[in-house]
Amino acid sequence: MKSNVNFATRLSDLAPGDQAQVAEMDASDPIARRLQDLGFVTDTRVRVVRRAPLGDPVEYEVRGTRLCLRRSEAARIPVRPEDAGAEAPS
Amino acid sequence: MTAAAAPDPIRLGLVGSPNAGKTTLFNALTGLRARVGNYPGVTVERREGEAKFAGRSCRLIDLPGTYSLDPLSPDEAIVNQVLEGAVDGVAAPDAVVVVADACSLERSLLLVAQVLNRGLPSCLVLTMMDELAARGGSLDRERLEAALGIPVVGVVGHRGVGLDTLRRLLGHPEQWSRPPVPPPLAIGERAAWADSVCSHVLHQRPGAHALTERLDRILLHPVAGTLVFAVVMVTFFQLIFAWATPLMDAIDAGVAHAGAAARTWLPPGLAADFVADGLVAGVGGVVIFLPQIVLLFGLLYLLEDVGYMARAAFVVDRAMGRIGLEGRAFVALLSSYACAIPGIMATRTVPSPRQRLVTVLVAPLMTCSARLPVYALLIAAFVPATNAWGPLGWQGLTLLGLYLAGAAAAAVVAAVLMRVFGRGVDQAPFTMELPSYRIPSFRLWVGQVGGSAWAFLKRAGTIILLVSMVLWMLLTFPRLAPDPAANPTDAARAALEHSAAGRLGHALEPLIAPLGFDWKIGVGLVASLAAREVIVATLAQVYAVEDEGASLREAVRRDVNPRTGQPVFTPATVASLLVFFVFALQCMSTLAIMRRETNSWRWPAFAFSYLLVLAYGASFVTYRVVGAFTSS
Numbered sequence: 001m002k003s004n005v006n007f008a009t010r011l012s013d014l015a016p017g018d019q020a021q022v023a024e025m026d027a028s029d030p031i032a033r034r035l036q037d038l039g040f041v042t043d044t045r046v047r048v049v050r051r052a053p054l055g056d057p058v059e060y061e062v063r064g065t066r067l068c069l070r071r072s073e074a075a076r077i078p079v080r081p082e083d084a085g086a087e088a089p090s
Numbered sequence: 091m092t093a094a095a096a097p098d099p100i101r102l103g104l105v106g107s108p109n110a111g112k113t114t115l116f117n118a119l120t121g122l123r124a125r126v127g128n129y130p131g132v133t134v135e136r137r138e139g140e141a142k143f144a145g146r147s148c149r150l151i152d153l154p155g156t157y158s159l160d161p162l163s164p165d166e167a168i169v170n171q172v173l174e175g176a177v178d179g180v181a182a183p184d185a186v187v188v189v190a191d192a193c194s195l196e197r198s199l200l201l202v203a204q205v206l207n208r209g210l211p212s213c214l215v216l217t218m219m220d221e222l223a224a225r226g227g228s229l230d231r232e233r234l235e236a237a238l239g240i241p242v243v244g245v246v247g248h249r250g251v252g253l254d255t256l257r258r259l260l261g262h263p264e265q266w267s268r269p270p271v272p273p274p275l276a277i278g279e280r281a282a283w284a285d286s287v288c289s290h291v292l293h294q295r296p297g298a299h300a301l302t303e304r305l306d307r308i309l310l311h312p313v314a315g316t317l318v319f320a321v322v323m324v325t326f327f328q329l330i331f332a333w334a335t336p337l338m339d340a341i342d343a344g345v346a347h348a349g350a351a352a353r354t355w356l357p358p359g360l361a362a363d364f365v366a367d368g369l370v371a372g373v374g375g376v377v378i379f380l381p382q383i384v385l386l387f388g389l390l391y392l393l394e395d396v397g398y399m400a401r402a403a404f405v406v407d408r409a410m411g412r413i414g415l416e417g418r419a420f421v422a423l424l425s426s427y428a429c430a431i432p433g434i435m436a437t438r439t440v441p442s443p444r445q446r447l448v449t450v451l452v453a454p455l456m457t458c459s460a461r462l463p464v465y466a467l468l469i470a471a472f473v474p475a476t477n478a479w480g481p482l483g484w485q486g487l488t489l490l491g492l493y494l495a496g497a498a499a500a501a502v503v504a505a506v507l508m509r510v511f512g513r514g515v516d517q518a519p520f521t522m523e524l525p526s527y528r529i530p531s532f533r534l535w536v537g538q539v540g541g542s543a544w545a546f547l548k549r550a551g552t553i554i555l556l557v558s559m560v561l562w563m564l565l566t567f568p569r570l571a572p573d574p575a576a577n578p579t580d581a582a583r584a585a586l587e588h589s590a591a592g593r594l595g596h597a598l599e600p601l602i603a604p605l606g607f608d609w610k611i612g613v614g615l616v617a618s619l620a621a622r623e624v625i626v627a628t629l630a631q632v633y634a635v636e637d638e639g640a641s642l643r644e645a646v647r648r649d650v651n652p653r654t655g656q657p658v659f660t661p662a663t664v665a666s667l668l669v670f671f672v673f674a675l676q677c678m679s680t681l682a683i684m685r686r687e688t689n690s691w692r693w694p695a696f697a698f699s700y701l702l703v704l705a706y707g708a709s710f711v712t713y714r715v716v717g718a719f720t721s722s
Contacts, residue, residue: 030162031519033277037158038521039197041281049504053312054408059524064295065194068404070411074517
């Protein structure tokens with residue numbers, strides 16, 4: 001999948017194994033501010049680690065740490081998907 | 091010798107994110123001497139402990155775990171308010187100790203930046219340094235001190251490594267270096283600052299934890315993981331029932347012996363009765379909980395320390411979301427299946443105050459083990475011992491049905507309450523971390539279990555004892571002059587009918603007649619308000635039988651209402667009584683623990699009331715419906 005500037009993609013749209021960069025977040029949303037404090041900062045790389053057996057929540061890796069979010073929260077994070085061949089967070 | 095006034099202890103506030111090992115560190119530094127309470131107006135726990143560092147008296151304040159000092163709710167705002175000294179009766183700390191997981195430095199620095207902007211003397215404690223090394227990560231501690239401008243200490247909290255260095259540091263916060271300029275707060279700049287610090291300290295990001303990856307491939311696998319989860323939960327319960335029951339029987343026997351011993355030492359009369367039936371039985375009523383509580387907490391803390399609990403919550407979260415709760419609440423409710431007390435205490439792991447409250451309010455609906463003696467009596471006496479379908483008997487099916495009814499009721503009530511309370515924007519987003527699996531520290535585990543068991547004894551113990559006394563008085567006074575001609579069991583029955591409890595039973599009869607209950611059941615219900623299983627012993631006394639086994643079953647089967655000539659325990663009455671026990675909150679200990687966890691009597695009162703209303707309504711409906719089906 002070619003990476004392109006696509007602000008319509010949300011973190012909740014990604015599948016396990018996908019990588020993306022966090023796009024601009026809505027600064028007026030207090031939940032978005034909290035997500036940023038958790039590491040989902042613009043231009044930071046995030047990787048989808050796994051999904052729970054029932055589909056929700058999903059474990060993500062961002063800024064070297066892992067965290068689980070529900071779909072409703074992940075939907076607040078716009079992302080720019082990366083190519084599958086892009087460098088994994090080392 | 092005049093003593094100079096002892097200097098006020100140095101107040102050190104511990105700040106850190108929920109999984110950073112802050113509480114482990116707090117326990118390691120203060121021992122089991124922490125004082126637990128509540129902050130005014132919120133439900134978060136207030137924990138403080140004293141310790142001597144470098145010869146000076148210090149008070150450690152374990153502030154609630156938080157990912158950010160930018161609060162989203164009153165519970166989260168407490169951390170800021172305490173740091174500012176804005177909370178009534180809580181002086182601001184003299185210094186802040188930031189506790190962070192060494193394996194998540196890049197994220198933790200975002201919180202460190204916020205703390206450094208508070209202007210208080212601060213130091214940084216990096217925990218789980220062993221795991222950082224094991225996973226191939228590294229950082230230069232001295233460079234980090236230079237970059238941050240504050241002291242930095244690396245520890246392994248649960249193994250006690252590095253604590254001596256830390257203690258020496260904590261004794262002299264006035265000597266801590268301060269950053270010349272606080273880090274930027276705007277998130278974009280804050281993240282860039284954190285990145286530059288990391289590169290300056292030669293930070294090597296740790297790789298994945300090998301054991302955790304291997305285990306999670308199975309334990310979080312959609313099929314295998316769910317299966318393992320089911321097996322773990324079932325085993326959890328089997329262990330509790332298998333191990334707790336013999337211990338509880340032993341305590342029962344012990345209490346009986348103690349009571350008998352009291353009677354032999356004291357002259358027969360009121361004093362002996364009071365000591366044996368009031369005091370000893372009261373204390374026994376508290377102690378009998380201990381095997382279950384210790385076992386439940388032991389297993390709960392073990393699963394949590396190993397790291398599995400977070401996986402269980404992860405697996406089941408979506409199903410819990412359907413009723414408005416979350417995965418961590420599941421563990422609390424599941425524990426309530428054995429006993430609501432540890433279950434309610436376990437709701438501490440649920441961050442959302444609304445969900446925590448709702449979980450506390452529905453925990454009593456889970457079929458706790460105290461209902462078993464009541465169910466056992468009624469099922470054995472009235473449900474035919476025949477097979478319903480293949481090898482499954484009616485008796486077993488009824489018991490299973492009652493267990494499931496409790497859970498179903500809890501789910502429905504939780505959904506309703508979350509709808510009612512949940513008005514308003516929900517607070518912090520659901521976030522949860524899956525910590526690495528680790529071999530837990532035995533000493534730490536013992537401390538956790540002991541601490542929780544002691545908390546139960548202190549709070550619930552006094553209330554149970556008090557209520558047992560009151561109940562004893564209701565069952566004993568006013569006294570009936572003993573009839574020398576009557577045999578002991580008839581005399582006991584007459585005395586009971588004459589007592590305040592007996593009169594209460596008669597007075598209640600018109601109220602409970604619509605449910606199919608007579609005054610004898612009424613007395614049992616009054617007594618069972620303290621603890622459910624008491625109804626069995628009370629009925630034994632009312633029916634003047636020697637034992638609570640076969641004789642009581644026979645007695646209740648044969649009992650006939652003198653006014654109507656009909657059996658007292660018709661199928662409708664039995665069903666109605668069972669349903670009543672499914673719903674009613676008949677446990678003083680539960681109310682006491684609810685009070686402790688919700689920091690007010692309002693919620694226990696609400697729980698008692700709504701459950702009583704539900705019990706009455708459901709009983710009423712059951713009585714009518716079953717009565718209609720079984721009327722000849």
